[in-house]
Amino acid sequence: MEPSFYDQVFELVRLIPKGRVSSYGAIAKSLGAGGSARMVGYAMSNAGSAELPVPAHRVVNSAGLLTGKFHFNPPELMQELLEQEGVTVKDDKIQNFKKHFWNPLEEL
DNA sequence: GGATTGACGTGTC
């Protein structure tokens, strides 16, 4: 099976350093998908089906909200993982999001 | 192979 959009998303997400987070839009842009940030999120839904583990908890929306936390098992796991990596999360949203933000376009 | 579906983003009202 040839590398699909999903695989590209998975690989990029795996490149996110520990303690850092990124947004769907930034990832999509980095893949050349432009404004198709939905594809990134949709791909992440398949993250559970990925062969290699994907740190989906490091990917949030542009507002820094843990929109996909309900897709975890359990849902609160996402916040737990982030806090374990030094990211403060309150009310399902990342504090200092801008500070923890990892831009694949610049860092990569 | 057309219709449906999103873990989004940005702009309006």
Add this chain to the structure above:
DNA sequence: AGACACGCCAATC
């Protein structure tokens, strides 16, 4: 400030 609407585009049914 909060709620609503539309656009984008690939994968799945």
